[in-house]
Amino acid sequence: GRRQGHYWQVGDARNTPGRSMFVRLMDTVKGPAGKWTDAATGEHGDLLDVIRESRGLSNFTEVVAEAEAFLHLPPISQGAEAPHGGKQCSSRDPVTSARRLFAAAKPIPGTIVETYLRNRGITALHETGSLRFNPRCYYRPDAHGSTQLLPAMIAAVTDLTGRIMGIHRTWLAPDGSDKANIATPRRAMGHLLEHAVRFGRPYDVMATGEGIETILSVRTALPSLPMAAALSAAHLAVIAFPPRLRRLYIVCDNDPAGNRARDSLIARAAFAGIEAIVLSPALGDFNEDLRAFGVDAVRAELRCLLAPEDVSRFMALSP
Structure with a gap:
């Protein structure tokens, strides 16, 4: 606009x-x-x-x-x-509701969440304790629609100490082949600002981007690099930095909102004394790249963008 x-x-x-x-x-x-x-x-x-x-x-x-x-x-x-x-x-606290919903779900190995992610080319499923599966998650299209019970991937949105502050739901097709065929297959609840869905424990280097699938696609190529999915461009722009962070990889989506989030995050990182390096996909996002070109091509693409000392540190083929 x-x-x-x-x-x-x-x-x-x-x-x-x-x-x-x-x-x-x-x-x-x-x-x-x-x-x-x-x-x-x-x-x-x-x-x-x-x-x-x-x-x-x-x-x-x-x-x-x-x-x-x-x-x-x-x-x-x-x-x-x-x-x-x-x-x-x-007056129910949405954070409490989010924690209860996550606690009621189960780990993803052997579930259709694993099927869904592998169908999108994502094979780096280590350190995915922030993801769980709920086979009967409530979905209502709007205030007047009838409630449905659909399988869903439940992602914990945590602060820097690991406390769950919200959750993100992705409703799935019964066989895990894709997202559910509904109007809004993704929804979040809780306090999301500054928080993220996290994979691995960051110390001095980490990567962050918008979507869960995008971040896990990059992690398939860089399995040792800690990462965080902020869930939207607006939340990516204001994500909190770990206290010892010295280098931040910004995983971009090729759209105007992603570009604005990138620029804002670069400015915030510079103000905090953190080196920011942008990882840009060839297509719309890195999951599109992974599905179109394969993991070896994405790994080669990323190798050219990493700081030299991070290539050997984070490109090991096993986590």
Whole structure:
């Protein structure tokens, strides 16, 4: 989108290119800042509705939690009242709910999560304790849709000390051949800001990127390098740095949001005295590269981008 006078124009609340949706940027006689309308569909709402649509959330408690995390606010202690005259929502802490959901799931070996990842060319499944499998995970398409029970990959989103602060769900086809054929097969809950899905324990060098599959694709080629998936470009830009980190590899996605996250992360790393090195794919992301060209080609691609001292350290073929 782009600014047009007192409004921000974009295609829709899910950030599609276009100009049919306009968000009021300041209070005017026509209404308060933050209100928006999509002229193409008649949809309208406030900034919480934007969070709900863009993050694919159906539960108002999850929407509030996401807004609180973004604003660095403490969690609400009492039930929040839903907008537009809705019923009062539960005051259940989303972090507690996330921890319970992760605890109820089981390790991925021998499950369709393993099948799903291997179907995407990912073979580096060591140190994947942050991933689990739930054969009957609740999915509801929207506030008015009926609930389904579908198999899902559950990923723990942790802080730098390893505490679970949220989870990420990827609903899968029953045979693990792909993601489930539903409107929003990926959703997160909990406090995600600054946190990530982690693989390996970082010390002085680590890599970070957006998606779980993207990070595990790079780890298939660099099996010893600790990595973290921030789950979105917005969260990648603000991921927390481990205290002893001195070199950060930024695994990019080739899209405008990925480029903005890359630039923001480079600036933050420089300010913190951390060397930042960008790992860019040939196609849209490294999972596309892995599936199109194979692991040997990706390994050769990455070898040219690594700092010389990291080639022998992290390119060992066994973890």
